[in-house]
Amino acid sequence: MAILSGLRITECAAFIAGPFATMSLAALGADVIRIDPLEGGLDYHRWPVTEFGRSLYWAGLNKGKKSVSIDLRLQEGRELAQAIITAPGEDAGVFITNFPATGWLDYEKLKQMRGDLIMANILGNRDGSTALDYTVNCAVGFPAVTGAPGAGAPAAGGPGETAPVNHVLPAWDLLCGMTAATGLLAAERHRRRHGAGQLLKIALSDIALAVVGDLGFIAEVQINGEARARHGNHIFGAFGHDFETADGRRVMVAAVSLGQWKALCTATGIGEAVMIMEQSTGLDLTHEGDRFAAREAILRMLTPWFAGRTVAQAAASLDGAKACWGLYQSFSQLVHEDPRCSPASALFAEVDHPTIGTTLTPRSPIDFAACEPVPPGAGPVLGQHTDEVLLDVLKLTSVQVAALHDKRIVAGMER
Amino acid sequence: MAILSGLRITECAAFIAGPFATMSLAALGADVIRIDPLEGGLDYHRWPVTEFGRSLYWAGLNKGKKSVSIDLRLQEGRELAQAIITAPGEDAGVFITNFPATGWLDYEKLKQMRGDLIMANILGNRDGSTALDYTVNCAVGFPAVTGAPGAGAPAAGGPGETAPVNHVLPAWDLLCGMTAATGLLAAERHRRRHGAGQLLKIALSDIALAVVGDLGFIAEVQINGEARARHGNHIFGAFGHDFETADGRRVMVAAVSLGQWKALCTATGIGEAVMIMEQSTGLDLTHEGDRFAAREAILRMLTPWFAGRTVAQAAASLDGAKACWGLYQSFSQLVHEDPRCSPASALFAEVDHPTIGTTLTPRSPIDFAACEPVPPGAGPVLGQHTDEVLLDVLKLTSVQVAALHDKRIVAGMER
Numbered sequence: 001m002a003i004l005s006g007l008r009i010t011e012c013a014a015f016i017a018g019p020f021a022t023m024s025l026a027a028l029g030a031d032v033i034r035i036d037p038l039e040g041g042l043d044y045h046r047w048p049v050t051e052f053g054r055s056l057y058w059a060g061l062n063k064g065k066k067s068v069s070i071d072l073r074l075q076e077g078r079e080l081a082q083a084i085i086t087a088p089g090e091d092a093g094v095f096i097t098n099f100p101a102t103g104w105l106d107y108e109k110l111k112q113m114r115g116d117l118i119m120a121n122i123l124g125n126r127d128g129s130t131a132l133d134y135t136v137n138c139a140v141g142f143p144a145v146t147g148a149p150g151a152g153a154p155a156a157g158g159p160g161e162t163a164p165v166n167h168v169l170p171a172w173d174l175l176c177g178m179t180a181a182t183g184l185l186a187a188e189r190h191r192r193r194h195g196a197g198q199l200l201k202i203a204l205s206d207i208a209l210a211v212v213g214d215l216g217f218i219a220e221v222q223i224n225g226e227a228r229a230r231h232g233n234h235i236f237g238a239f240g241h242d243f244e245t246a247d248g249r250r251v252m253v254a255a256v257s258l259g260q261w262k263a264l265c266t267a268t269g270i271g272e273a274v275m276i277m278e279q280s281t282g283l284d285l286t287h288e289g290d291r292f293a294a295r296e297a298i299l300r301m302l303t304p305w306f307a308g309r310t311v312a313q314a315a316a317s318l319d320g321a322k323a324c325w326g327l328y329q330s331f332s333q334l335v336h337e338d339p340r341c342s343p344a345s346a347l348f349a350e351v352d353h354p355t356i357g358t359t360l361t362p363r364s365p366i367d368f369a370a371c372e373p374v375p376p377g378a379g380p381v382l383g384q385h386t387d388e389v390l391l392d393v394l395k396l397t398s399v400q401v402a403a404l405h406d407k408r409i410v411a412g413m414e415r
Numbered sequence: 416m417a418i419l420s421g422l423r424i425t426e427c428a429a430f431i432a433g434p435f436a437t438m439s440l441a442a443l444g445a446d447v448i449r450i451d452p453l454e455g456g457l458d459y460h461r462w463p464v465t466e467f468g469r470s471l472y473w474a475g476l477n478k479g480k481k482s483v484s485i486d487l488r489l490q491e492g493r494e495l496a497q498a499i500i501t502a503p504g505e506d507a508g509v510f511i512t513n514f515p516a517t518g519w520l521d522y523e524k525l526k527q528m529r530g531d532l533i534m535a536n537i538l539g540n541r542d543g544s545t546a547l548d549y550t551v552n553c554a555v556g557f558p559a560v561t562g563a564p565g566a567g568a569p570a571a572g573g574p575g576e577t578a579p580v581n582h583v584l585p586a587w588d589l590l591c592g593m594t595a596a597t598g599l600l601a602a603e604r605h606r607r608r609h610g611a612g613q614l615l616k617i618a619l620s621d622i623a624l625a626v627v628g629d630l631g632f633i634a635e636v637q638i639n640g641e642a643r644a645r646h647g648n649h650i651f652g653a654f655g656h657d658f659e660t661a662d663g664r665r666v667m668v669a670a671v672s673l674g675q676w677k678a679l680c681t682a683t684g685i686g687e688a689v690m691i692m693e694q695s696t697g698l699d700l701t702h703e704g705d706r707f708a709a710r711e712a713i714l715r716m717l718t719p720w721f722a723g724r725t726v727a728q729a730a731a732s733l734d735g736a737k738a739c740w741g742l743y744q745s746f747s748q749l750v751h752e753d754p755r756c757s758p759a760s761a762l763f764a765e766v767d768h769p770t771i772g773t774t775l776t777p778r779s780p781i782d783f784a785a786c787e788p789v790p791p792g793a794g795p796v797l798g799q800h801t802d803e804v805l806l807d808v809l810k811l812t813s814v815q816v817a818a819l820h821d822k823r824i825v826a827g828m829e830r
Contacts, residue, residue, distance in 0.1 A: 003601045015671070016630075023629065024594070028601055042672050047652020047704060048635045048643075056631030056638065063629075126760065130675075134655055135741030138667040139753060143648075144745045147562050147580045164657055164665060164743050165562045166648045171586035174626060178593040179439070183781040185600035186418045186443055190786065192607070198785035205755055206762050210777035211589060213763070214438065214478075215431075216471030217746050218756070219774040220463045223471065227746035228463075233558075233581045237462020240549055242579055250579060252553040256430070257457050260545075289462060326550030328579050330559045331632050331642035338554060340620055341633070345541065347621050348628070359634040362625035366598040370613035371605065 002029025020177030059379030417444025
């Protein structure tokens with residue numbers, strides 16, 4: 001049995017946060033039903049796509065789910081979707097959407113059909129206005145401190161020092177989705193103990209704002225009266241940087257804890273140079289803040305060491321001393337060269353998708369020792385499970401299902 | 416009552432992932448006990464710090480928790496910590512650590528004290544080797560595609576085109592922490608239904624590897640035979656970019672969905688120019704992929720529009736058409752100018768911390784309509800709750816607690 005076996009969640013969502021929340025719960029064994037319009041949702045063609053226009057993104061973020069296609073412009077289609085969302089069963093009645101919770105998705109209306117419904121509504125901003133990862137990230141300060149001082153985006157025509165560098169990883173979307181997953185399980189726990197369902201609201205911008213507070217960026221402005229500067233690839237408040245090796249590769253080296261710092265000194269033999277520097281500067285590099293103050297000097301000490309060694313040679317010394325480091329890899333290098341990203345890792349299996357092909361597909365990154373893992377599944381084909389859900393969840397007869405197809409209220413698997 | 420009222424979680428952890436997991440659950444009402452060595456854990460002095468050396472980071476990531484100080488080098492101290500971790504109660508017996516689960520933290524040993532213990536162990540890599548956010552991020556491809564083509568870190572001496580740009584937001588740590596929170600609630604649900612606790616393992620690098628798969632980056636390499644290029648601040652596969660305004664500010668504009676694209680055209684009046692471009696190129700910009708193909712041309716159309724308007728003027732048009740955009744802000748601007756980051760938002764309150772001062776502090780970004788929110792609390796002072804936990808959780812007498820202090824096995828609030 002998987003850890004969430006039996007729990008049923010319905011989803012009307014698009015893009016990342018909502019779909020990632022339920023994908024993550026499906027990977028723990030939840031029975032997730034994603035409802036989409038007949039032509040697919042807003043994210044159905046989101047890039048990257050195959051040469052035949054199939055979205056690799058959609059396949060990835062919906063894997064392990066059941067796909068149901070309903071004409072949601074029609075009243076009868078909306079009622080079908082509402083019936084799936086509010087179907088009975090103590091393990092059912094959990095719903096997530098990032099669409100406006102109005103009209104047929106209004107919580108009070110849905111609650112009339114199932115009094116203990118748990119519904120999570122992901123918003124852009126708390127006031128209901130739109131926001132995306134990109135328009136949230138720009139507001140919370142990180143693009144202004146990403147990249148080397150003087151770097152930035154020359155194409156935008158601004159001064160290099162202040163040009164923003166956006167992140168490529170949609171970090172806020174992902175964190176929002178996983179926060180919603182946590183919220184749904186918390187609400188389900190509450191319902192099981194006290195009987196009551198409820199509406200959850202989670203705004204994407206609040207996710208980012210809360211993190212800026214949690215990590216001390218707000219306090220840095222309020223208490224210290226200064227905001228973080230742009231430090232390139234240096235790790236703030238400790239020592240860490242990238243280095244180029246003799247064979248043209250790059251490694252990231254981190255000495256955040258004292259143990260990591262001692263290991264780095266041992267591996268690279270800079271101990272004596274560090275001691276001399278400490279004597280001349282009065283710094284004590286066993287303190288992380290002093291390592292940050294001396295970061296440029298440490299960089300200069302270590303650069304020739306890496307430049308004179310291949311990655312393999314550097315790795316032998318670093319691993320021997322248990323220093324903390326990582327190799328920079330492109331996406332291609334990651335896929336082709338890193339055993340952690342291969343079927344050799346229990347995280348992955350090669351999974352075949354009928355319209356895409358075979359790809360290395362992850363299961364949940366959480367191992368539960370006393371429960372069975374859910375093998376990674378392919379993303380569904382749009383409408384693949386329409387009939388199954390109508391028959392099993394709504395208990396319609398096959399004659400009724402056929403009539404819905406005839407009236408083009410629902411659709412089965414796209415051909 | 417808060418949504419997780421009653422649930423007790425013990426933490427022996429440091430840095431971000433573990434502390435963020437329990438901070439997030441404490442913000443939902445869980446009773447979280449963080450156990451640290453007498454001098455504080457590895458992260459006790461992590462930057463940013465105040466002028467008096469108090470860690471704003473530690474305060475942020477431990478808010479809402481109880482802090483217990485125990486000399487964990489001593490056998491008697493370790494037994495006390497084990498007793499707290501495995502204390503009875505159906506809502507207790509949940510434990511998280513990012514330390515090696517060996518010695519006194521060995522799961523099998525702890526299980527002998529409480530058979531249904533739930534324990535989450537956060538690892539660097541699946542094989543138990545060390546990894547940090549920085550050394551994971553470099554390996555999974557994002558630094559190679561972040562920043563404008565030709566940007567990168569000149570200090571590292573490499574060719575600009577390939578120099579990596581690290582992220583500043585520790586996105587993998589945060590996502591790992593929230594994944595652990597989801598995992599703990601899933602395991603607690605399972606225990607409540609089936610009686611069994613278990614060991615969870617979550618590797619930081621697996622979090623990143625799984626996301627690279629979920630978002631289609633692995634499939635892009637395997638199916639399309641190509642890896643993502645560096646696209647600066649362009650949104651891949653749609654249209655989005657930053658623009659400078661007449662008053663020297665910058666905005667991020669996104670047109671991912673068709674609705675957002677139409678709104679952007681309406682707001683900026685580029686509809687006719689787009690039509691002419693479509694006729695001459697054969698592109699159809701209602702398709703997101705064609706918008707990406709035409710991104711540089713769209714950029715050129717929009718740049719003068721923004722350059723000729725102040726942010727306020729641009730905002731009026733963009734908001735009027737319901738276009739999706741955001742303002743770039745530094746951390747200072749965020750704190751001083753954005754009402755979303757102020758006590759005007761229900762997300763925040765001004766909270767006083769005895770050794771730091773008053774800071775704008777977030778509560779949980781999840782609103783549960785049927786449960787009371789947990790007001791944002793200050794981070795604890797190290798050892799603030801040692802006696803309370805010994806008395807309430809371990810049911811020691813005040814004489815016994817005093818003896819532990821006398822033997823310097825525990826410590827109270829740091830002065």
